[in-house]
Amino acid sequence: MTVQSPSDAPALPAPRVLDLRAEYRHEAFGTGESAPRLSWRTETDSANWRQRGYALQAFGAAGELLGATGRTESGESVLVPWPFRPLASRERVQVQVRVWGDDQRPSDWSAPLDLEVGLLAPEDWSAAFVTPDRDEDTARPQPSPLLRREFDVRGPVRRARLYLSALGVYEARLNGRRVGDDVLAPGWTSYHHRLRYQTVDVTALLREGRNALGASLGDGWYRGRLGFGGGRRNIYGDRLALLAQLEITYADGAVERVVTDGSWRASTGAILAADLYDGETCDARLEPGGWSEAGFDDAGWWAVREVGGPRPALVAPDGPPVRRIETLRPVSITGSPSGKTLVDFGQNLVGWVRFTVRGEAGHTVTLRHAEVLEHGELGTRPLRFAAATDRYTLRGGGPETWEPTFTFHGFRYVEVGDWPGELTPEDLVAVVVHSDLKRTGWFECSDELVNRLHGNVVWGMRGNFLDLPTDCPQRDERLGWTGDIQVFSPTASFLYDVNGFLASWLADLAADQREDGAVPAVIPQVLPETLPAAAWGDAATVVPWVLYRRYGDTRVLERQYGSMKAWVEYVRARAGETLLWDQDFQFGDWLDPAAPPTNPAAGRTLPGVVATAYFARSAELVSQAARVLGNTGDAQAYAALAAQVRAAFVREYVTPNGRVLSDSSTAYALALEFALLPGEAERDRAARRLRELVRESGYHISTGFAGTPLICDALTHAGEVDAAYQLLFQRGCPSWLYPVTMGATTVWERWDSMLPDGSINPGEMTSFNHYALGAVADWLHRSVAGLAPAEPGYRRLTVRPRPGGGLTHARARHDTPYGPAEVGWRVEAGQIEVEVVIAPNTAADVTLPGSGERHAVGSGRHRWVYPYADARLHPPQVTLDSDYDALVRHPEAEALVTRLVGEHSPDHLGGFQRALRSSVAGMSIRRAVWGTRHREALLDRLEAALRELQA
Known part of the structure; x- marks a missing residue:
């Protein structure tokens, strides 16, 4: 037998720093913080690893060192205060961290976190909110405005940033290409107080010479209908407006700005109406081809004017944007009893339908959305005053792919009306849309x-x-x-x-x-x-x-x-x-x-x-x-x-x-x-x-x-x-x-x-x-x-599984701010196995089920196996002498007993159930049927049925 001394043990790899991030966002681009707090996670094979120190360093856009902390004696790794000078608007830095544990071995420097600050002060904005200079009937949905501006790029571009917001919701385009992947931006806030703006890197979309910047606007939450009972329109205002500030930094360091002002032009296009509740109506024949590209003739377009009044505070987002997350194919296409075409996507979801269609110009396809079917038809009554209907009129001439821009629906089923030809599952998908949050928990x-x-x-x-x-x-x-x-x-x-x-x-x-x-x-x-x-x-x-x-x-x-x-x-x-x-x-x-x-x-x-x-x-x-x-x-x-x-x-x-x-x-x-x-x-x-x-x-x-x-x-x-x-x-x-x-x-x-x-x-x-x-x-x-936080941020965990209900296993996993934590248990062959994973730089208090033993453990993987008896896994058979708690462990038996008592003596069913469920000691099925007519015959029938069910 060979005994290996600690000095002979193979050295474990040094800890690795992962997921360096700033503030709330996993995307540190356009942050609204001048001194963003920093968090990181450590990955290590060392058990019970605790951080004892860290060092941070920051570099400027040109690679120059902005600051370095040296080793800081601290176990903190979540929301650590910014240690350097405050950052200015538009400033770009790279940050790295390294850590030390109990063994004093340092990690390598982490991968750099690229941080870029947005616009922090009102004076950073030279753009104005602009709106089409024309009258509108804002008592009802109006065609969505298009706004555009052409400009010249005089030479090679080092970087370009587009800062955007709107009164309403927007979709921006630069040289005919969509800007960013957000949808329904800038989202919904208390607009009178706070309005978010977005920061987008558009360097790759610019070209030397003539360029064009454009945006379409929708009512969204700003002036669209909100509330039940018919709701109200124009709650925040009755004019849609765009705020855009394009900042171009040339290779020679010069900066040029293209901003929303009185030089922009406006018109309308294919979107005739867009409402969050009612859906979107689009006539593709009306879309001005190339309107967001240079060289488009906008001579017939209207002027714009600036929107007056106080401006809400412009703030960078704290959370992620709304995005298209995934698509789902139909699971079936069927006909309803009334002859309607119904598409089932198999999942109640939020978003919209994207489809590809071929047909004659002027032909209109209609999509009605609902969550359920009732008697085989689309169940629209729960929608109340929400029409939840999209309409698309074809431009003709070839396959056309379309999806709405300024609405969303909650639905599983879609009724498709007036589809030209045969509708197949390949023609359409459901686009799942929501805030692009990071998944952190599973069960x-x-x-x-x-x-x-x-x-x-x-x-x-x-x-x-x-x-x-x-x-x-x-x-x-x-x-x-x-x-x-x-x-x-x-x-x-x-x-x-x-x-x-x-x-x-x-x-x-x-x-x-x-x-x-x-x-x-x-x-x-x-x-x-x-x-x-x-x-x-x-x-x-x-x-x-x-x-x-x-x-x-x-x-x-x-x-x-x-x-x-x-x-x-x-x-x-x-x-x-x-x-x-x-x-x-x-x-x-x-x-x-x-x-x-x-x-x-x-x-x-x-x-x-x-x-x-x-x-x-x-x-x-x-x-x-x-x-x-x-x-x-x-x-x-x-x-x-x-x-x-x-x-x-x-x-x-x-x-x-x-x-x-x-x-x-x-x-x-x-x-x-x-x-x-x-x-x-x-x-x-x-x-x-x-x-x-x-x-x-x-x-x-x-x-x-x-x-x-x-x-x-x-x-x-x-x-x-x-x-x-x-x-x-x-x-x-x-x-x-x-x-x-x-x-x-x-x-x-x-x-x-x-x-x-x-x-x-x-x-x-x-x-x-x-x-x-x-x-x-x-x-x-x-x-x-059995996975719960014992201290804020899961710095210490409470692990206390409570098996029961006949379950043989359960498992939960959560990505804590410090890293993944996991608890799982399994009952098998008279034993229970409990497995626990604790993230580095954290600890846990574990209470084992059944035994009640308590263990204080550090990071790493822990496992316990010991004898465990759970009567719920093998409940005794139901007899006439069983009480209610024994009966409900057999749902089929409970349903059988309820049905037979109801058939035999309908007037006594309620009394039977109340008696059986009462807290009276020893109240059995046999005693609970006391008072029913022909009691002995009922008991014989119940006994035979239970015996047959459980045979």
Whole structure:
């Protein structure tokens, strides 16, 4: 036997620095920061690797050294402060980093990060917003304007940058070629306060001699129709306008600018109307050929004029742009009962259709979009006032490929009208469009329905993260509802890197917040009423805190702290001396399945219970944010306020034995998860009652927006993990898996958006792509797989898998700011295997399932294998003496028993179910059928059927 001493061990490769990045963006071009913070990841084969130091160096555009830190003793590698002088507008630098670990071996210098600063100050802009100088009927959609300008390039170009924005949305062209790959730019912000601009490298598009710059404009969110019930137009303004500043740096160092001013010319082209809700109408015969190329005759075009009035602050984007992400081919083309041609893309998605067609000039093809079919026809009723229809009139003369420019749709199905000839799957594709966020989170387990549920959550997020977090992407709404993202932000921040995306949205929230601190129900605010309400307005406190916890970014707390405080002070003023927010309009536990279709706010839980619970939660979050920011006075004051609100909640809503008013699952979930109950006895009683209610519901969902994100955690933290799994695995309506069994490919707005007979919910408000109720995915990541942050930014992880529900394996992976982390477990042959991957420069606290053993581990790969027994993997057969919890472990048996009791004694079915699901000890199937007519005959039938089913 040979013993190898440490000195003889082969040396491991030096650590490698990867993914050097600046601020929120993985693309560091056109940054709006003069001192961007830097982050990097380290890859190493060394176990338990910790960074002990780093060095940074920066070089200018000519390769000159701008600065070097030398070795800095620090373990920080995420959002490290910029160590050099502030950068100026337009400045270009290259940055590199190297690191040292415990063994003091340095890494090589990283690959350089190319940083280029955008325009930081108003005086950097010499361009003006210009609009066509003609009258328009802005009460309805107008043809999209075309604007152009020709100019000369006198010699070789070293570099050229085009800075662009618009009042409306734009698509730019330079010498006939499209500029950039953004769509629907500059996106949607609170336009009166903030307007994004884009920076594009157009060096390769210029040529010596004559050039032409042009852009087309669309209404977009700026003056297009927004809101439900018909909505409103021209909310931000009634004139579309372009802002463009082309800066050409010649080889000799001279700089020339081509800017939007009075010298531009304007006309209209093929796009006759473009609206986000209604779709786009295009007549290809009207497109002026070569209008964005040099030499085009624009003699008949109109003049332009500058747009007056105050200019909003021009800001560089914090998050990625909206782009075409992928394309999907049709899975079928069929005829409807009425003879319509229907195309099924197999996935509810957001974007549009691109098609290639051949036909006569003047022939019009029509595309109508919808998410579902109803009785074999396109289900358009849920779209309400959104036409969601594109029309294309052919120019003729050969194959024509077209896709819309200034609209988008939420759809799975498309009804194609007046297609010339036979429509084939090769003729069209669905173009998936959303903000180009970096995917960071994955989950899978041994249950395929749960995997599909998780996939539906991902697709729902993709469709609704189009420039800002919307409620739904298809009907006459598509607004940034605060309640939806408040409950979904933990899930979103696991699945994708949303730090910059949501930081930008939060800046709009602060901008649109009223002076008294009220937070509008939608951001940007475009509704006639503000509608400040609990769980919606609390996005002001919850979302910044989630971003801080998930990304370790204190700046989001710094920027939003005033907004967070203002919201809590608004609620304090509304609650008054009682500290109970039991007045004003409230959404309550919105979309509690007990609420009628026509009144989704009429749930089981008293609105004051929800509102006061959130008041305590937000006060606590402000206290915690103040503590992080070093504001000791505020930290103490808001902690005291939170304690006072909790005490008021208990006095008004909690009995001495721990019963919470409304006696609903949501009320108990709020009380437990927001730590509203004062003592262990009250918490135990609330936990027991929550378990009883969940069982009495037949493990069907009985919560809405306020309770659903909390219910599984409340059960898990109360030691009722099995009940949480029973909720997860329920397939009947209402449940998470019911839509999956109905063929859903995204998360629905209502638990029963589609009824079991295939008809659409009769309520006016029905969407088949709403991510809010998909917030359960965060529980899948943290509890089922067992991967959660213990410290901000995942610097330390909590690894605590909780197997159950008959699952044999589960796995979650997340690209943390420090690198990939992964937790997976598998139960097989009486053993469990737990595998954990911890990113370099981080650590984890691992609690092993079953044994309860705890391990503190460093970075690297860790594995444990040990005996493990899980009765849920092999549940006993169902007999007449089985209770309800045994019955629900066999969904087929439960369905069989329910059907037979209903057939034998319809009048007693409800009573049978209530008795069986009650908390009465020993209540079996046999005892629960007591009182039915011909009881012995029913028992004989049940016994024989169960024996046959399980044979």
